[in-house]
Amino acid sequence: MFFTLYDLVREKFEIDSVSFDGKAYKHLIEPTNDGLNVMLKSGKHTALEGTFTKRNRDLRIKFSYNRTFKGGVDYQDKHSGSWTAPLRPDYTLSIWPKIFSGKEAEENESIVHIHFDAKYKVDNFYQTVQPDLEGAELEHALDQTEIDERRGTYKNVDLLKMHAYKDAIRRSGGAYILYPGATDETFRGFHEIIPGLGAFSVNPSPDTVDIKGLSDFIDLVIDHLLDRTSQREKLSDETYHIFKEPKEDDNVLHERMPEYIDKEKVFADEVAVLIGFYKNEEHLEWILKNHLYNFRTGTDKGSLSLSGMHLRAKYLILHGKDELETDRIFKLTSKGPRIFSRNDLLKKGYPEPQGELYVVFQLEREASDDFGKIRIDVRRLTRFETYRNSARPFSATLSEVLQSRIVELHQ
Template structure:
């Protein structure tokens, strides 16, 4: 860990003798200094400050000023302009500061300080180097994995042009350096050196003839032809055969273990190709820039590896045996082969959407975190739901990689809608699922004209949206029929810790309101999730994704959605964060498979309520009871049976028995039975010659009954027919006093011979034809 300090003095003698710039930390800010070797090794400036903190600065000479090309980071004091503050906000990376004198304002000298990331853990150097690099390596690996899935040979012919591709060289360099700088690659090379693949070869050497125990045909021939011979004794066996001398030394072969084989030549070739690429990048980067420093560091690292004695013994390859079992299976070799395949494609990769991430010197870690989350969620949802259809701005793509004149482009870009969709099949339901990045939900006038997706208010664009709807519907039809559910996620790198205080007292509310008046919003991120949930139609939940440690969910009812909350997904602990999110998505899926859920019932009711637009000018102001039989009265859901009585005798029978009868056979006066007739709550009676009626009765009892002709006769109603019987009593609601209804104006009323036929209307429709009795 690097040690913090309160201030640091930067000597600027090269600008003006005796000139210094002092940087002082404010409040809980910290300032760090690293030695030159460490700075060069990591390609960083030796003075380092923290993102999201504030620092004061002061020149030793009053004529000098400080400014920065990044707006809003440097602000000078109004009283003493050689003083001021440096506030990096969420800027991360090498920050170029510009020093100039008021006497020579055009003569600018640039100095660098490093802004370290702090959101991932408590050690800024680890957070900055390790987590940033992890995210970059992860994106590189995911992008190159996507490339590996493309089998079209035409995509393998592009070569980096170092003369024409200056704008993308640093981006390509970042992809490649993330491979070479990885611990996996370094450990693989060391593993190869310590335990290499070897083979046995025959090696010629000059040996003492007397020490050779076994002679080959070649060595036997040398016994008769070689020089420097030794005379044999007369009684020697060979002398008796006519050989009176032998050479003192001959050449013999022996088995020697060698590392100069195809696999090790491949490893050396890989390092040499990496070195050539990095050297070309170095030549194209400007002097004294961060990218130049990074490239030089990588060149030195590769040179150190290639200068090891191991590679001195290995010759250049004539062929590359990429199908070698050793390269594909042996530890060390396997990893080098993997990086080689990734390198070949990474060097061709262009990401036009990653300009903010790969701007030389700047490390836009917030944007990088957003992109990193896209790929992390992409992998999670694709594996979970088998997403296989890709589109961007309504244009279909086969892959997330497209071929351009500059190379192979990753089509993902901030602000551009990209989506993957597929079908999830369970035992009881088939769902279409769509994972969207930067999907806009339009609001305003467009929303009012379109019953599809949209926002009640202004246009909103969450970072990521996961949408679910039944497979048998198109997406637009599912929107119109309230059958789709959206779950939104927003990347919030700037959130340090997401804590929801549900037990807040009035004093804390007052303090928070005071801070909000000053411009400090404690709950701004949570409020934005509320905006997504409440403004975007058919939203089931909105959640923050941030690099913290605490996860929190808030449920709207008793079910998993609708809800709000946050999930901590940290690059240093990616597995745990994604595991928690994955379990949450599983719960959402189980919830969506439940056709009896509260959310499903609310959505169904919502569709019935909103399917027909209501005229704002046609407002019903007539008084009605708030409750009916102890339940909240909803006029649109309350049905009124408009019934006919034949004469005074029939009316008196109804009044005396508190019963109303309707024919249930197929003859004149009978009605077909539907749920509306069976669940009606009121009956409005009328007879021959009526245009208005004030005879409103409430339906009581356990429900509708069927009386046979015998039962009807026993009740004093002479008939040979069966009847549907309602138990009723005159309405006592004060709201209906002195009210008559012009039932002939109701749309279901039929005149002449059909006027006696009962029909059903809603209480809302009935109240639209109501009039005060005094006006009749």
């Protein structure tokens, strides 16, 4: 089985065979005690490693057998392993972008491991899964296993073992049974070929080995790995950014807030809130009448930069001169901001615009009820500046506003 997979991986990923003295596999085998036969060297080995370049993408490939994935590996350790018990699949195919080392790819979630287990040794299979079986029960279980093997079937417990590999070994994209059976079957976790589980029939004969299903699967995996719009790869990147910083059990937010905004799930640490200043009552009246708020843009002092956080803002908090506690909270429309010229604002009756270009947000509604009628002390927001700079616009996350800067109204 090993040599079948070795040759398949070498062929599919166009990796030259490693040879010594002109003999392939020599680095992987050792003679038996009687010197008449050879066997695979025991322990952890990298059988193949190389670079695969195709369709404008460069990948690193590593094919290992008997690779042990250390147990109890915490996510913050940033290296390969299982987060529960130690596990050792028969074969592991690891792929990652060439620009990273294997260690770096583990750290940034860009590596994917695909595991294979050969179900050809069944002597202790049921004792491993059900160690309490003995006597007649064990004999019956082994008899049934032999019947299943002859029928070319695999059991749910085999798939459970594959689940263990895929779910426990960090950054695993799939785990598959190789067995002497009659059918191939794969299960997709989502839409793409991986993440997934499955089983492939591999039937040796004196002249050849029937591995068409497995070969076709590797072709699909390669197409997937070369895809620049892979959903799995997007998920891996999101996983890296979400979990790269630890979150303690006591770091929680229990404030009232909407579950969804504009049909999108709300995560308070990702929602941007703009904090704006109104100059006087005339300015405030214009804002409320036109349902618009404008920030001056450009290079002048006090202008708003066009950062992604500002452009994606969902809420606006307004405060005026000497008004450092405010309940003026507005929901912004989902359309995003527009650019207005000075003349555009004059046509709408804006009082004395002084800049040339403005970023203008449309107010959808008053929104203090979204958060349980609150007042916000803008002095407690991290980026608030005092004295003459207190009118400068800035932004904060909704979690910062809710978790640290809120004073509730007393009825």
